Structures are given as structure tokens and as C-alpha cells.
Amino acid sequence: xxxxxxxxxxxxxxxxxxxxxxxxxxxxxxxxxxxxxxxxxxxxxxxxxxxxxxxxxxxxxxxxxxxxxxxxxxxxxxxxxxxxxxxxxxxxxxxxxxxxxxxxxxxxxxxxxxxxxxxxxxxxxxxxxxxxxxxxxxxxxxxxxxxxxxxxxxxxxxxxxxxxxxxxxxxxxxxxxxxxxxxxxxxxxxxxxxxxxxxxxxxxxxxxxxxxxxxxxxxxxxxxxxxxxxxxxxxxxxxxxxxxxxxxxxxxxxxxxx
Amino acid sequence: xxxxxxxxxxxxxxxxxxxxxxxxxxxxxxxxxxxxxxxxxxxxxxxxxxxxxxxxxxxxxxxxxxxxxxxxxxxxxxxxxxxxxxxxxxxxxxxxxxxxxxxxxxxxxxxxxxxxxxxxxxxxxxxxxxxxxxxxxxxxxxxxxxxxxxxxxxxxxxxxxxxxxxxxxxxxxxxxxxxxxxxxxxxxxxxxxxxxxxxxxxxxxxxxxxxxxxxxxxxxxxxxxxxxxxxxxxxxxxxxxxxxxxxxxxxxxxxxxx
Numbered sequence: 001x002x003x004x005x006x007x008x009x010x011x012x013x014x015x016x017x018x019x020x021x022x023x024x025x026x027x028x029x030x031x032x033x034x035x036x037x038x039x040x041x042x043x044x045x046x047x048x049x050x051x052x053x054x055x056x057x058x059x060x061x062x063x064x065x066x067x068x069x070x071x072x073x074x075x076x077x078x079x080x081x082x083x084x085x086x087x088x089x090x091x092x093x094x095x096x097x098x099x100x101x102x103x104x105x106x107x108x109x110x111x112x113x114x115x116x117x118x119x120x121x122x123x124x125x126x127x128x129x130x131x132x133x134x135x136x137x138x139x140x141x142x143x144x145x146x147x148x149x150x151x152x153x154x155x156x157x158x159x160x161x162x163x164x165x166x167x168x169x170x171x172x173x174x175x176x177x178x179x180x181x182x183x184x185x186x187x188x189x190x191x192x193x194x195x196x197x198x199x200x201x202x203x204x205x206x207x208x209x210x211x212x213x214x215x216x217x218x219x220x221x222x223x224x225x226x227x228x229x230x231x232x233x234x235x236x237x238x239x240x241x242x243x244x245x246x247x248x249x250x251x252x253x254x255x256x257x258x
Numbered sequence: 259x260x261x262x263x264x265x266x267x268x269x270x271x272x273x274x275x276x277x278x279x280x281x282x283x284x285x286x287x288x289x290x291x292x293x294x295x296x297x298x299x300x301x302x303x304x305x306x307x308x309x310x311x312x313x314x315x316x317x318x319x320x321x322x323x324x325x326x327x328x329x330x331x332x333x334x335x336x337x338x339x340x341x342x343x344x345x346x347x348x349x350x351x352x353x354x355x356x357x358x359x360x361x362x363x364x365x366x367x368x369x370x371x372x373x374x375x376x377x378x379x380x381x382x383x384x385x386x387x388x389x390x391x392x393x394x395x396x397x398x399x400x401x402x403x404x405x406x407x408x409x410x411x412x413x414x415x416x417x418x419x420x421x422x423x424x425x426x427x428x429x430x431x432x433x434x435x436x437x438x439x440x441x442x443x444x445x446x447x448x449x450x451x452x453x454x455x456x457x458x459x460x461x462x463x464x465x466x467x468x469x470x471x472x473x474x475x476x477x478x479x480x481x482x483x484x485x486x487x488x489x490x491x492x493x494x495x496x497x498x499x500x501x502x503x504x505x506x507x508x509x510x511x512x513x514x515x516x
Contacts, residue, residue, distance in 0.1 A: 049306035056466040086453045125448040185511045195344045208314040239507035245445040249497035
């Protein structure tokens with residue numbers, strides 16, 4: 001990589017270095033600067049904010065040229081970001097983008113998502129960071145609307161920045177361009193995944209369980225929520241900051257612990 | 259398990275089914291009801307809120323008696339909770355406790371923690387849930403203060419409950435009982451882990467990296483923060499709710515996306 005007076009953009013994802021969504025994300029942000037991809041060697045869906053404490057990280061150089069470096073890491077999405085920022089990148093990046101994820105990361109799914117894990121981790125270091133997802137798990141998912149309109153989000157973040165430690169969770173509906181209604185700024189929808197495990201027996205009599213489930217929306221009518229936006233053909237943008245504290249409950253608990 | 263008119267308590271952890279902290283947690287909550295342990299077969303430190311989407315879950319019955327069942331799961335802490343609530347337990351538990359973790363889960367560490375991943379997951383299903391940690395990574399960590407005083411937290415939660423989808427992140431300092439100052443209700447400290455990767459070369463010339471680092475506290479003087487409490491010999495209790503939305507930024511962004 002020859003560093004010029006250009007933006008440096010870090011890219012990661014959770015579907016792994018070979019995912020089509022990653023190629024689409026490179027295409028999306030290429031006009032804005034030099035690119036450094038540090039992404040997991042293999043698919044890491046559902047890896048959330050996990051980090052490798054019991055195994056060391058190994059890297060593999062995939063591509064090295066003037067405007068783009070691509071390195072794969074045997075590790076999680078958050079490992080990739082930590083290693084990129086601490087070891088691999090020539091300097092602190094101006095922007096970090098994650099994805100494009102094959103599948104939704106709206107509502108509570110944000111907490112299970114490796115794509116958002118990577119974006120959130122990057123934001124903790126004061127880097128404007130955006131996670132992109134398309135509501136289509138299939139390998140053949142169409143990323144064209146995400147690439148075209150995602151560019152507007154990138155443009156806005158480069159121009160106006162984001163508050164310190166804030167990232168964006170951007171999800172695109174599966175919809176034709178004619179029906180696409182543009183962006184809606186949203187809150188994370190309240191709800192929960194209800195699991196139904198698929199219990200099976202292996203040829204040797206052992207039981208095993210596949211995780212399956214449906215999202216239960218606790219506020220389906222709330223037009224400020226990301227689920228509502230997506231159901232109504234908007235792309236949702238949820239600004240995110242990590243403070244797990246429930247401040248209201250602090251007041252109650254203080255009365256009980258004197 | 260013979261279900262009587264007693265409380266049913268779900269236990270999980272991230273240090274794995276053989277961890278001493280798990281035995282201490284059983285000891286802590288035994289007086290309050292019947293116990294169902296569903297914990298990872300192996301250590302899962304740093305696994306955060308991750309779930310197994312690419313591998314099915316397998317279970318192993320470790321112990322089955324009148325007042326206690328122990329099952330190990332080849333999976334993550336959150337997998338354990340999902341499987342427990344959906345498949346294994348005879349009914350919805352009255353309480354969930356996670357830990358006792360060998361090492362701190364204060365401040366931003368809460369997002370990397372498998373112990374807190376399990377407690378938070380359980381809270382999403384409306385179950386009062388508490389994660390316990392002791393600030394000592396060593397296998398020989400002394401859990402006696404956590405067992406004795408953690409019981410008071412359990413008692414309070416059984417008696418007074420917790421708001422829906424709220425869990426508690428309880429951390430104990432390493433301190434003698436004479437110096438222990440009791441509990442302090444806190445907020446999550448703002449800060450970030452600064453990594454320093456330990457780069458090594460294997461006997462075959464390949465590079466690998468071990469993750470190491472230090473926590474940088476952005477508000478060391480804030481006596482409402484969990485780091486301050488722990489440094490001053492208090493056990494910290496942070497009430498937790500999962501809404502990643504940064505509401506202040508919604509207002510700003512709405513002006514930019516019209």
C-alpha cells in the first residue's frame with residue numbers, strides 16, 4: 001500500500017473473506033479512499049463481540065496493491081478489528097465499514113451479530129464506523145441497492161462525522177429500486193428471538209440440536225423502530241452506543257442497598 | 259429432578275462445567291431452590307453473546323438428582339441458556355445466575371464477557387438474571403466473599419424482582435473480608451481496552467499474535483462508576499438493559515436525512 005493524501009478505510013465482515021457481500025462493500029467505498037480489508041478466514045455469523053483468548057491469531061496476505069490490501073485472519077470479526085488497528089494498518093483509519101452482511105441485523109439481532117461486533121469495536125476507538133446488512137441470507141443476495149444507497153451514508157459520515165464511540169447499524173430491505181423508499185433513522189426494535197430447537201439423532205444414537213427461531217416484535221406499530229422501517233421498504237439507520245447501564249434501575253436499587 | 263413447590267434456578271457460566279467458580283455459585287444459591295446447571299463443556303471466555311449457527315449443539319448429562327441437574331453443552335454460554343429455556347428445563351426458571359467468573363467483567367468488558375452474555379440472554383426472556391465475577395483470573399481464586407455476599411443480592415432479587423429484561427452485573431474486588439466495604443450501585447465505566455499484541459514466530463516461520471491489553475479508564479474520578487467502586491473495595495452492581503440505540507444521535511441524523 002502506498003499511502004497518499006487519501007482517506008484510509010478499514011473493512012471487515014463476519015461472513016468471511018470469500019463472501020460476496022465483502023466484494024460489494026469494497027465496491028461501495030472504493031471511490032472514497034484506500035482500502036485495507038482485514039476479515040475472518042471463515043464465516044463467523046453469530047459470533048457477536050467475541051474475542052480469541054485461548055487461541056492466537058494467524059494472518060494470511062490475500063492481496064497487496066497500491067490502493068487495496070486484503071488480509072485474512074483466523075479469528076473473529078472483533079479480533080480482526082483489534083489486530084488491524086494495533087498491528088496491521090499503517091495509521092488510524094478515517095472510516096471503518098463492516099459487511100455487507102448476508103441477513104438482517106436489525107432489532108435485538110444486533111447483539112448476536114459479528115458484523116456489528118466489528119463495527120462497534122472500531123467505534124470504541126473513536127473511528128466512525130458503519131455496519132451494513134441486507135435482509136437476504138442467500139448466497140445469491142442482490143447487493144446493488146445497498147451498494148448504491150449505502151454510498152450516501154458513507155458520504156454523509158465522511159462529511160459530517162459521527163459522535164465519539166457512535167456507530168451506525170444500516171439494514172436494507174429486499175425490494176426493487178422502484179419500491180425502495182430511502183432511509184429512515186430509527187431506534188432498535190424491542191423484541192426477542194423465540195427459539196425452536198430442531199432435535200435430531202445421529203446414526204450412533206446421540207442427540208443433537210440445531211438452533212432455529214423467529215423474532216417476536218414487542219412493538220410492531222412503532223414507526224420509529226427499525227423493524228417497522230424495513231417492513232415498509234425503508235432502509236433503517238440506527239445510531240449505536242455501548243452503555244449497557246439501565247439508569248432508571250440504579251435509582252430503584254439504591255433504595256434497596258443502603 | 260423432582261419438581262416441588264420450590265424455586266427453580268438456572269445456572270450457567272463461561273469458564274466451563276469444570277470451573278471452580280461454577281461450584282461456588284451452586285453453593286451460593288443452593289439454599290434458595292432447586293438447581294439446573296446448563297454450562298459449556300469447555301472454557302468460553304471472551305465468547306460474548308455468540309451463538310452456534312454453523313454447528314449443532316450436543317449435550318452431556320453430568321449429574322441428575324432430586325435437587326440438582328447438571329448438563330454440559332458443546333456450545334457457547336448463550337447457546338446453553340437458549341437450550342436450557344427451550345428444551346431442557348421442566349419449566350421457566352424463577353432466577354438465573356451466571357458465573358462465578360474468574361476475572362473482572364466491569365466497564366466495557368461486559369460486552370466481551372460470556373458470563374454476562376448468558377445472564378443478558380436469560381433476562382431477554384423476562385427471567386431475573388445475575389452475572390457474578392471476581393477480579394481474579396487465577397484458578398485458585400478465593401470465592402468465599404462472593405459466595406457469602408452474593409447471597410444477599412440473590413435474596414434481594416428473589417424478594418423484590420428486577421424490571422423486565424433487566425439483569426445485574428455484579429463484580430467483587432480481591433480483598434479481605436475486613437477491608438470489604440459492601441455493595442455500590444454503579445454505572446458501567448466509560449473506557450476502552452488498548453491492545454498490545456504479542457507477536458511470535460512458530461518453528462516453521464509463521465507469525466501468530468496473542469491478544470493482550472490494558473483497560474483505559476475515561477472517567478477514573480467518577481465515584482458512580484463500577485471501576486471506581488472496585489478500586490475502593492466495594493463490590494459493584496450495574497443494572498443492565500440491552501438497547502444499543504444512541505437516542506441523542508437520532509435527533510442529529512434526522513436533520514441530515516430528510
